[in-house]
Amino acid sequence: MDSVDAAGLGIGDQYPPRIMGVLNVSEESPYDPSVYDDPGEAARYVDEQLIDQGADVVDVGLESANKRFEVLTAQQELERLHVAIETLESVSGDAVFSIETRYAAVADEALSQGFDMVNDVCGFADPEMPTVCDEHDAAVVKMASPPDLERPGAIEETDWAECKSEEWVREADYVDMVYEALKQNGLTEKTIVDPAFGGWSEAQTLADDRETFRRLREFRALGKPMLVSINRKNFLGEIADRETDERLPVSLAATSMAVERGAHVIRTHDVAETRDAALIGAAFSEQSTTTRDDVTVSRLDVGSTRELHAHLAERDVDPELAADWVHHAFEIDGLTADERGVLERVAGESGAVWIDLASGRSLLVGSTAAIERVAAGIRDEDGRLSVIEDELERRTR
Numbered sequence: 001m002d003s004v005d006a007a008g009l010g011i012g013d014q015y016p017p018r019i020m021g022v023l024n025v026s027e028e029s030p031y032d033p034s035v036y037d038d039p040g041e042a043a044r045y046v047d048e049q050l051i052d053q054g055a056d057v058v059d060v061g062l063e064s065a066n067k068r069f070e071v072l073t074a075q076q077e078l079e080r081l082h083v084a085i086e087t088l089e090s091v092s093g094d095a096v097f098s099i100e101t102r103y104a105a106v107a108d109e110a111l112s113q114g115f116d117m118v119n120d121v122c123g124f125a126d127p128e129m130p131t132v133c134d135e136h137d138a139a140v141v142k143m144a145s146p147p148d149l150e151r152p153g154a155i156e157e158t159d160w161a162e163c164k165s166e167e168w169v170r171e172a173d174y175v176d177m178v179y180e181a182l183k184q185n186g187l188t189e190k191t192i193v194d195p196a197f198g199g200w201s202e203a204q205t206l207a208d209d210r211e212t213f214r215r216l217r218e219f220r221a222l223g224k225p226m227l228v229s230i231n232r233k234n235f236l237g238e239i240a241d242r243e244t245d246e247r248l249p250v251s252l253a254a255t256s257m258a259v260e261r262g263a264h265v266i267r268t269h270d271v272a273e274t275r276d277a278a279l280i281g282a283a284f285s286e287q288s289t290t291t292r293d294d295v296t297v298s299r300l301d302v303g304s305t306r307e308l309h310a311h312l313a314e315r316d317v318d319p320e321l322a323a324d325w326v327h328h329a330f331e332i333d334g335l336t337a338d339e340r341g342v343l344e345r346v347a348g349e350s351g352a353v354w355i356d357l358a359s360g361r362s363l364l365v366g367s368t369a370a371i372e373r374v375a376a377g378i379r380d381e382d383g384r385l386s387v388i389e390d391e392l393e394r395r396t397r
Contacts, residue, residue: 001289001298004190004225006139007116009056009096011192011225013289013298017259017278020098020227020267021046021055025083026064039083043090051093054275058091059119059267060084061100071150074103081106085113098141102149104128111136119194121145121152124185133188141227141265143194144181153200155181174208175215179222179310187224192265194227195219199234209235213254216261217301221310228258229267231274248273256281262301302326305368305396323369328396330364330371331357332388339385346377368396 003012011018023046024035036042050058062080063072072080081099088097099110102122107129111118117138120129123145133140145151146158155177160169164180172180182193195216197209213235219226230236232247240250248270255266255274259281268274289298302308308322335343340362347354350373352366364374375392378385 001220002189002223002225004139004192006057006190007096011139011264013264014291015264017263017282018056018265019054019271019275019278020057020059020265021050021053021095021271022059022061022267022269023050023087024061024064025080025087026061036087037083039086039090042083042087043092046087046091046095047093050271051091051095053272055095055271057096057098057117057265059098059100060087060115062106074105077101077103077106078109081109081113084110084115088114102126102129102152104132107138107140108132108136111138117141119143122149123147123152123181125149127185130186130188133190137190139190139192140188141192141194142182142187144178144196145200146181147184151201153196153198153204155196156201156203158184173211174204175212175218178212179218182219182222187222192225192227193219193222194229197228197230197233197235206235206238209233210239213258215306216258216263217303217307218310220262220301221307221314223314225264226262227265227267228263230254230258231266231268231270252277260285323372324367326368327366328368328371330392330395331361332364333359333361335360335362335384342378342381342385343374343388346374350374350377364392371396 001013003010003014009018023042025037025042026035036045046058062077062084084099096116098117098119099107099115100119100121101107102120102125104126107118117140118133119141121143123142124130125145125147126149143153144155145153146155151157158181160172160177163184178195195212197212231251232244236250236254237243237247242250251270252273255277258266259278266274266278300311302311305322305326308326309319312319312322344354347364350370352364352370352374355363357363371392375389378389
């Protein structure tokens with residue numbers, strides 16, 4: 001896992017989780033508590049509500065992400081940039097300042113005027129963005145997005161058949177598309193990846209966000225630090241049946257889980273609370289990287305076949321080997337003696353291990369490939385064995 005130096009702020013496995021607070025100088029959302037168009041008021045907000053509360057990074061947005069508004073041109077963003085620059089000059093606290101923009105010209109001007117990093121919600125749709133960031137030696141957050149400056153995050157609208165292949169499209173699911181979107185147009189040495197949570201397109205569903213969050217560790221295979229923006233998002237509110245202003249508890253629970261699953265930066269409007277939740281997640285995460293005597297050992301964050309598959313593919317190793325290397329263990333209870341006999345026979349034929357335990361329970365252990373062969377071997381069996389087949393297939397993916 002590469003680390004990123006963002007103007008002296010280390011971001012990566014060997015650093016604590018970083019908190020990105022949000023300031024908007026867009027005039028489209030006047031009731032948003034983080035929106036300011038006066039540099040003095042904006043600076044006070046940044047000092048008191050962001051930096052003093054624990055923000056390591058302040059992300060300044062020039063326009064609303066709300067799809068109801070028309071996308072600003074680069075020139076319109078440049079006309080607003082003076083408010084952001086004057087705010088930065090008036091802030092007394094110490095933080096890394098990020099400019100949220102999709103345009104390389106805006107990023108270039110902001111970085112020239114004192115900003116430290118870039119948050120690109122269009123994922124390098126502007127082909128000059130990586131070059132600009134490299135020239136300024138600036139860290140850049142790359143959000144998963146199609147290569148279109150007017151459709152940030154609309155991952156499903158990408159012509160994946162052209163980018164990948166028709167066969168890939170038939171097999172890919174939403175999270176696969178997010179992963180590939182992050183790879184489109186490359187990654188700089190200082191890229192931080194963002195899996196694009198939230199309603200960026202009409203096609204994106206709450207189930208898509210839940211599945212992306214569940215499989216968050218897969219994105220670590222890209223070898224770059226990861227940012228997640230999940231603060232008060234709808235996919236969390238739906239689980240707890242809470243409206244936006246009541247979603248802080250679910251956001252904090254998800255923050256701890258995100259850090260434990262490999263997130264390095266949490267973007268939030270609730271800085272102090274999110275900082276605490278992130279520290280809890282970090283405290284109970286296993287250390288992934290250790291360096292001693294100039295030797296570094298990194299444990300790949302692998303808890304499923306999919307995760308190992310991603311790591312192998314990024315290293316040009318046959319990903320199908322994942323099925324032989326990832327092992328699973330299942331405890332099964334409630335079977336009759338005849339049903340246990342069938343499973344013991346099929347397990348032995350499939351290269352898995354079947355162990356009878358006390359009180360009628362049994363243990364099934366084997367590689368992904370072996371367990372898949374067990375599932376195939378009992379596919380035509382009647383009764384409760386079909387339930388076991390379904391569970392084995394579902395849990396080895």
